[in-house]
Amino acid sequence: MDRFLVISSDTHAGPPTERYREYLDPKYREAFDADVAASEQLIGMRRELIDSAEFEEQWEQETGDGGKQASWDPSARNVELDREGIVAEVIFPDADVLGGGASAPFGAGLGSSGDLDGELVMAGARAHNRWLAEMCSDSPERRCGVATVPILHDVDDALLEIQRIAEDGFRALMIPTLWRSQPAYNDPRYEPVWAACADLGIVVHVHSGGASRDITAERGLVAIYATEAWWWAARPLWVLLWSGAFDRNPSLKFALTEDGAWWLPGVVKRMDEKWVGGHNTAKLGDAFRQNVSRRPSEYFGTNIFVGASTPSREEIERRHEIGIGAFLWGNDFPHPEGTWPHTRQSIRDSFFDVPEDEARQMLGGNAAALYRFDVDKLAQLAEKIGPTVEEVHAVAIAGAD
Numbered sequence: 001m002d003r004f005l006v007i008s009s010d011t012h013a014g015p016p017t018e019r020y021r022e023y024l025d026p027k028y029r030e031a032f033d034a035d036v037a038a039s040e041q042l043i044g045m046r047r048e049l050i051d052s053a054e055f056e057e058q059w060e061q062e063t064g065d066g067g068k069q070a071s072w073d074p075s076a077r078n079v080e081l082d083r084e085g086i087v088a089e090v091i092f093p094d095a096d097v098l099g100g101g102a103s104a105p106f107g108a109g110l111g112s113s114g115d116l117d118g119e120l121v122m123a124g125a126r127a128h129n130r131w132l133a134e135m136c137s138d139s140p141e142r143r144c145g146v147a148t149v150p151i152l153h154d155v156d157d158a159l160l161e162i163q164r165i166a167e168d169g170f171r172a173l174m175i176p177t178l179w180r181s182q183p184a185y186n187d188p189r190y191e192p193v194w195a196a197c198a199d200l201g202i203v204v205h206v207h208s209g210g211a212s213r214d215i216t217a218e219r220g221l222v223a224i225y226a227t228e229a230w231w232w233a234a235r236p237l238w239v240l241l242w243s244g245a246f247d248r249n250p251s252l253k254f255a256l257t258e259d260g261a262w263w264l265p266g267v268v269k270r271m272d273e274k275w276v277g278g279h280n281t282a283k284l285g286d287a288f289r290q291n292v293s294r295r296p297s298e299y300f301g302t303n304i305f306v307g308a309s310t311p312s313r314e315e316i317e318r319r320h321e322i323g324i325g326a327f328l329w330g331n332d333f334p335h336p337e338g339t340w341p342h343t344r345q346s347i348r349d350s351f352f353d354v355p356e357d358e359a360r361q362m363l364g365g366n367a368a369a370l371y372r373f374d375v376d377k378l379a380q381l382a383e384k385i386g387p388t389v390e391e392v393h394a395v396a397i398a399g400a401d
Helices: 017-023 026-049 053-063 066-070 074-084 118-136 155-167 188-200 221-243 264-276 279-284 313-317 343-351 356-370 375-385 394-400
Strands: 007-012 088-092 143-148 172-174 203-207 254-257 304-309 327-330
Touching (some): 007 254, 017 026, 017 118, 026 118, 066 074, 088 118, 088 356, 118 155, 188 203, 203 221, 203 304, 221 264, 327 356, 343 356
Parallel strands (some): 007 088, 088 143, 143 172, 203 254, 254 304
């Protein structure tokens, strides 16, 4: 095939907020109305913290209603995917574009945490999962929906939802990044969750978005959040790994999405050094080998994957340190910080000098295997819309000439 089969490991979808009401169990609809009102007030407060009016005007002029409608309309979504050269996608919640709604009810989306009301956040998760299953039923060969499952408050209830979404055809789920007052993910109470996901072939995800709430709404709040948000999403990675979750459940797959990859080589290198042992760890005895049978880096590409959305050139250049087999490209559609509506140009800028076989893995091959997409079906579409090899490597080809 002279075209690339491109799969985005990170897109977002959600209906206009009020539409979630019909997917909620009736007893939660009154609480939902109050939650929507509170959310609108919060959006207003956020707008007071930053002045982005000029960007928003430019963004609206460039994209119109395309991104908003494609957040929930599968037909409009396919139009945008085709234009971008993307044959399939892995879909997370919270498609709110510039504060325009489409967030999962009761905080069940990217910011889900242990300090929320357990019953309400599960109700909101179920509502989103019902809606997402319905949306993914359109062009199912192109979509892998990521169900949201708040496992922190009631593990038995979470297991019921995991079984239900598996029966609905889901192959992936997302757990909260912030446990706060709840036990962390090395606690044995979560072992049934890891075992169930391993047995059912469901990929467990964390996604950036949540952050500590100990920073008050004073000077620099948004900048502080943006600087440290990656750490809160990264933390479950080493908690799960050092707890031995992947050794107890060898088929468990875990993906860290939209949290960059720039920080990984250094962190993983040091984790490897601790596992190997040396002068600076001698006093800790076997602490780093009690639950882990391999170097931490050896779990990447087998158990651990990195949804490195909109990767920078630095991350692309350090791909071998991260692991080619663990690298999943994504475009963060329809968020303005993603590559849409300039994905083709972004791929060219990022992958122009990456060997074709490596680019094929990172742009779609790894995701196809991890999320069990039907490559034969997608190949037919890729032959029509996928970026050509010449298109992606035009700069490198011109340099060689």
